[in-house]
Amino acid sequence: MKFVKSALLATAVLSLSAAGAFAAPETYKLDQNHTEVAFSWNHMGFSNPTAKFMNAVGTVTLDEANPAASSVEVSFATDGINSGVAVFNDHLKAADFFDVANHPTATFKSTKVDVTGANTAKVTGDLTIKGVTKPVTLDVKLNKIGMAKKKTAGFSATATIKRSDFNMAKAVPFVSDEVNLVITAEANKD
Template structure:
């Protein structure tokens, strides 16, 4: 009788465990051809040029049960910068600015995710550029999370904005004529692993 009760209780426990929803966080890998980091500055007050990185690699961990436990890790090679002006690219990659030969990679690793709405959050993390690490907060919007119609895998797309001071990272040449403040515009798609 005791054995029969144990078997019945075990069967009930297994059935409950099997039917319980999974609350594990999902890992999404950045899809580089649809992920861009655009940076924009002011040039002597006359114009607002921009540059772009299309070579980001990394992952987003989405925890739907507890969004504050979500995270992101991204890196990109400075050598992949493109302003549309080859001479400017060479200048920006040189020792006066990014010094890509000495500091070839930029990274961002989140330290805090603060949900601000059903599909928005403030994401704070450590940004490392030019060998200097500083905290940065991005305003992030989840654009869509659904099966990708072509890849047949779950896709999550995001837009994010933020601002940094380049002098904070030791890249202060020509301030204030060339603005210290750099606006960031990030678009990302990520594929569930």
């Protein structure tokens, strides 16, 4: 009898473990108040100015049982650029750079997730800026999944892109072609 009880208990534990291991992927919505896409460049060797977008919208689908099956889709209005200097914001919105009049939205849609560690991955996707789509790989860290007001997932990511790839090569090489991206994001499960 003792053996039967142990076998039933073991079966129940394995069943619960398997149910957790095969949990369905969950979709999270980006929190604009806690999501920032910042970028920096080198200005003639003198400085490394930054600007950012705080208006990203999109979803992250997390598959905790199979992180490689996770995905992300993000877009942001390019007229939301903020360098901290109004005149420079207008310059960045002009045709030489983001050309917001003709290209009001930039997007990123993941195509592949390569898990590199317990909480890290390389997320490759299609980045579209100014009507040009190029593959970009983000080095992503899952900071935490937990409860805030709702179930929340937090991420940090970095990448380097070239302005010239997106028809924004004005002043290269005096202003660096390479732009460093630093992204921090929170996403909430509905």
